[in-house]
Amino acid sequence: xxxxxxxxxxxxxxxxxxxxxxxxxxxxxxxxxxxxxxxxxxxxxxxxxxxxxxxxxxxxxxxxxxxxxxxxxxxxxxxxxxxxxxxxxxxxxxxxxxxxxxxxxxxxxxxxxx
Amino acid sequence: xxxxxxxxxxxxxxxxxxxxxxxxxxxxxxxxxxxxxxxxxxxxxxxxxxxxxxxxxxxxxxxxxxxxxxxxxxxxxxxxxxxxxxxxxxxxxxxxxxxxxxxxxxxxxxxxxx
Numbered sequence: 001x002x003x004x005x006x007x008x009x010x011x012x013x014x015x016x017x018x019x020x021x022x023x024x025x026x027x028x029x030x031x032x033x034x035x036x037x038x039x040x041x042x043x044x045x046x047x048x049x050x051x052x053x054x055x056x057x058x059x060x061x062x063x064x065x066x067x068x069x070x071x072x073x074x075x076x077x078x079x080x081x082x083x084x085x086x087x088x089x090x091x092x093x094x095x096x097x098x099x100x101x102x103x104x105x106x107x108x109x110x111x112x113x114x
Numbered sequence: 115x116x117x118x119x120x121x122x123x124x125x126x127x128x129x130x131x132x133x134x135x136x137x138x139x140x141x142x143x144x145x146x147x148x149x150x151x152x153x154x155x156x157x158x159x160x161x162x163x164x165x166x167x168x169x170x171x172x173x174x175x176x177x178x179x180x181x182x183x184x185x186x187x188x189x190x191x192x193x194x195x196x197x198x199x200x201x202x203x204x205x206x207x208x209x210x211x212x213x214x215x216x217x218x219x220x221x222x223x224x225x226x227x228x
């Protein structure tokens with residue numbers, strides 16, 4: 001199964017700690033998207049990355065959140081000094097990058113801040 | 115500014131009947147549309163897509179209709195099955211400043227009654 005792999009699936013952090021979420025795209029896909037789903041809400045775009053570049057981070061909170069997609073290894077979504085409002089499901093998706101191509105999602109990472 | 119809207123948060127349908135899920139959008143530059151299905155605690159799964167140059171695309175029990183003049187998209191599921199019970203998201207994409215962003219609606223929860 002060469003689908004989008006996300007880990008950890010579940011993460012519990014205390015307020016003020018850091019959360020790191022990882023995403024390995026479909027083999028051969030060079031574009032990664034991160035979305036957040038708050039309880040009872042839809043999928044909100046956060047950031048779009050290509051290898052080593054952030055293409056669009058207009059949906060990312062200005063503080064405490066950062067994302068990277070290095071040349072080697074998975075994409076990382078990092079949340080510093082987590083607060084209770086960061087509790088959500090974080091989904092990563094990948095695509096080859098051409099318009100008209102479907103983006104494929106991972107199973108998600110559920111962050112709970114206590 | 116919600117560019118993709120799913121105005122019905124929920125829908126109940128009898129098994130064997132047709133399910134019709136609706137989606138409206140505001141940006142006439144969107145050129146590709148997708149539907150995803152999501153079960154609880156799982157990632158969204160791609161269902162079907164349609165290019166803006168078409169008005170219909172069919173795949174088994176699933177058909178997507180696009181009415182560009184009305185900026186309206188619909189997903190028909192015939193016949194509906196209990197396993198179709200899930201949240202359905204529509205999404206649209208457009209090339210903007212060299213990047214592709216996939217904008218999702220807030221989802222419609224479909225319940226198929228046995």
